Amino acid sequence: MSGSEAEAAAELERLAAEIARHNALYYQQDAPEISDAEYDALVARARDLEARFPALRREDRPWHRVGAPPAAGFAKVRHGVPMLSLDNVFGAAQFAEFARGIRRFLGLPPGQALRFTAEPKIDGLSVNLLYEHGRFVRGATRGDGLVGEDITANLRTLKDLPLRLEADAPERMEIRGEVYMTRADFLAFRAAQERAAEEREARRARGEKLGEAVQVPANPRNAAAGSLRQKDPAVTAARPLRLFAYGLGEASALPADSQSGLLDWLARAGFPVNPLFRVVESEAEAEAFQAEMESRRASLDYEIDGVVFKLDRFDWQQRLGFVGRAPRWAVAWKFPAEQATTRLLDIEIQVGRTGALTPRAVMEPVVVGGVTVRHATLHNEEEIARKDIRIGDTVILQRAGDVIPQITGIVPEKRPPGAKPFAFPHTCPACGSHAVREKEDVVRRCTGGLTCPAQRVERLKHFVSRRAMDIEGLGEETIGLLHAEGLLASPADIFRLPARREALLALEGWGEKKVQNLIAAIESRRRMPLERFIFALGIRRIGEQTAKLLARHYGTFETWRERMIAARVPGSEAREELGAIQGIGPAIAEELVEFFAEPRNLAALDDLAREAPPLPAEAPAADSPIAGKTIVFTGTLSAMTRQEAEARAEALGAKVTKSVSRKTDVVVVGADAGSKAARAAELGVRVLSEAEWLAIARG
Ligand SMILES: [Zn+2]
Structure with a gap:
């Protein structure tokens, strides 16, 4: 192994651990620490190293995960048909290549028109809903695509989810859908969680019992995922969760012969179906719909991150089948990341109700994803140091599925000369x-x-x-x-x-x-x-x-x-x-x-x-001979534990301390007493044997 290969191996090792950790945070704990763009950068780096050093390919390859195994605490459910992921395309050229591949595979002439359904890609949590004889019997998360978590009880609380189907249904069928939170619901929910977190902090400050931890979600998708994976269905029921149904898994019979027919059937059966879906008859129509959705994206009341195109005919889907983990008959045409760069003018420090100092970025106004942004949170001083963000820097701002913009990094080449690392204040800006x-x-x-x-x-x-x-x-x-x-x-x-x-x-x-x-x-x-x-x-x-x-x-x-x-x-x-x-x-x-x-x-x-x-x-119990006295216990007592003896002494009005000093009045010496007994003798402090202590303790 050459030196550079050894270095690459070490880096790949580190990346594998890092990516696996972020997978768990994202899929199992619904609490990602980094943005999607930062995650993608880690994955890109790992894939690049693998491409350059094929000998280093790993068995586990955490960057190939489409999800994560179910977390402990939920029963596991094997999906009837795997819930696989879609390949992504970016731009019309890649979409045209996808369509050409379909024609080649099916042996269609190059000019043959293809009919696709086009559906906005909702940024939520995918679920698999099993119906038997028209009744909802089980629901699961996607998990790793093969095995998910049984969240039936939580899904039952969703008002959008029909417990009994209204249309004629096959005996057994899996419905695929996306659970999400609207932007408005998310912002209200997030504000309520922030208040709850502050209240919890205030309780901590008062030294009171804290209760359950409060999660403040970063975006609607995390909020939906966290809400669905609650241990107590009553908590899920109180969350504003919505559902769109869009697909079929295992089915004992097909309720339609096309994707557009299926969407119609889903609506008749009582499922909410995204009203923006459309049938397009050509690549040009697909591109026009994609552009329309991108321009409407910011004004929709839920988050979307692209458009899913599916070949409409089920018989053709059947023939095309899968390659690896993705179908040949569908793609997700993703929107470009909502990124922008702007200059960081200042870092303000805000003081919360409980005294927490929170840094906030003040930037030259910039439009990201259709919204003008002037401020972004910087979370805490460690984050500023980790990303080495300095006033005057050109920062990269992102709204990738996040309602609240984040600074993902800086452009080092644009740093003005003399920019100094940000010195986080050690005094409170509100009171000094x-x-x-x-x-x-x-x-x-x-x-x-x-x-x-x-x-x-x-x-x-x-x-x-x-x-x-x-x-x-x-x-x-x-x-x-x-x-x-x-x-x-x-x-x-x-x-x-x-x-x-x-x-x-x-x-x-x-x-x-x-x-x-x-x-x-x-x-x-x-x-x-x-x-x-x-x-x-x-x-x-x-x-x-x-x-x-x-x-x-x-x-x-x-x-x-x-x-x-x-x-x-x-x-x-x-x-x-x-x-x-x-x-x-x-x-x-x-x-x-x-x-x-x-x-x-x-x-x-x-x-x-x-x-x-x-x-x-x-002064408690002043009639005890040790009331008001300072007492130290040393050595092992045979009749009671040290803890019990100390509690008893306090109840009798003594002050219990750990070390012997001039202020000590009494030292109780048990078996194998060490230096404290010697120190007591040296200072002339009154020493009691265990028997003498027991006489006092038992009054
Ligand atoms: Zn203050």
């Missing part, structure tokens, strides 16, 4: 607070939660919520109104509202009684327990449970505040103390430190504490 990115996160977030205008309303809503400060009469709408009226910008402002009676009374529809009630509700919450106060701040990852641990450990607001500020120094005693609290992991400690490291937060916090000073944490 520092913005941080956690290790496992691709998103950078603003830490100025209490003051950031982008997050303000979200934070205020959390602050007054039932499990936080629980202020009645301050609902989402009222907060929005008071914020818009300039009466409410920070949590402290809530407690200044009682002093602004006149301004409140001046609001439209606000009477004496309403203002009175609101003021009373606010006053009743001016002194809240420390744990509620901490939870109400809405610090990311600080849920109710964590707030309780912090309140119990530090006791008073003043102590907590002082220790948190001290904990900003890595390796400091305060930082060790924070990390040693049972139930506080490094991620939570990090969030607290970040929060206190932002001076704007500290100012807002002190402002709030002046208006609404929290009550000290209640």
Whole structure:
């Protein structure tokens, strides 16, 4: 093997793994990471290498996949007749070659007219629908073309799908169709998913339970595919899915003798059939229809990516048969990719309701696929770095089946001299607070939660919520109104509202009684327990449970505040103390430190504490000899687990920490205790045996 062949082998190996991964993302998880054009480029590169080094041809060849095997979780269904893919043609010359091939194969004279059906190619998910005695009995995805996934229960929820056929039907037949989502439905659905994802992020920020992950689909096809492959048919039922039927698989008898006859029959049987389909009698008519569809493409209310031409006569289709995986009697005449290049003028950073910083491309306006585009999302800072996108670059913009345009790459030759890599800001453009990115996160977030205008309303809503400060009469709408009226910008402002009676009374529809009630509700919450106060701040990852641990450990607001500020120094005693609290992991400690490291937060916090000073944490069970003491367990206990012992100690009012320091009051020493026991002796800390501990624990 020569050096270059070895290099090619290595690259092919890498491409095979990469393409297989994208196949799985696309077909099984409905969550592609790259655009169709980027995928096609990978496949083209692999095929090119194979052509140059035939010895390297692989058995698996993932670039020859027309789909992927069914994912785990769905039963497998073998199609009666394989669901194969169509060859593509681009342009009139290739289509003429396709027609010539048909005439040659059938032995027809060169001038013989051919009749084709022409159907817009819907960009959705192909399904195979089995009917027996006119009843829908089973439905499946295409899968790898031979075996698909049984999604019968989900398909039953589609209003477009007839459960019983209205026309006379063969005993057993497979109907082929495409499930899709209209553009308008997709945009509404996507917006709802985005809101759900934000809501989930807000729950994460409050340290609440998250529930199922929310997928925000990139295009209508992904949305349709994801909706059809739900575990719960009720979820599918709630999605706006549509169906067009267009073909036949296995059939015990033919309901028609041509494709156009079949489409008529499908319509009579109760299936939606695309109303734009037409019969064309020549290559010239085919080309005219193709051009008409391309010009209408942007205004259709669903996505199409070309036109499917099928030789109309079934007997001729039969004779032509298949070559490899594609029929000789049909092709997909694809539209050219909707691509354009334009100049990137700027990268704006937008701040979401939960503090996420999202980059957005601002471009010289350009028309792509009939739509003028000025903005495109750049997703996150990693994506900008990966594609090395710089301000001033000429970027390639694509709308390939995507309603939302994407920047797929740049034109390196057109880069202006001196263009610098984009420096993603480390401060929030909305409030100036520092913005941080956690290790496992691709998103950078603003830490100025209490003051950031982008997050303000979200934070205020959390602050007054039932499990936080629980202020009645301050609902989402009222907060929005008071914020818009300039009466409410920070949590402290809530407690200044009682002093602004006149301004409140001046609001439209606000009477004496309403203002009175609101003021009373606010006053009743001016002194809240420390744990509620901490939870109400809405610090990311600080849920109710964590707030309780912090309140119990530090006791008073003043102590907590002082220790948190001290904990900003890595390796400091305060930082060790924070990390040693049972139930506080490094991620939570990090969030607290970040929060206190932002001076704007500290100012807002002190402002709030002046208006609404929290009550000290209640000291639990003060009659226990270890109440209020700091306790460390070391070694193995025989009568209870370490976890149980620590929980018991906390219930008795002790603070449990992991390491022995000057602040430790008691060390409980079990069997095989190591350095901690020695350290306790060295510091003169009181040491208890397991028996002594049990006497206390069992009261
Ligand atoms: Zn901010």
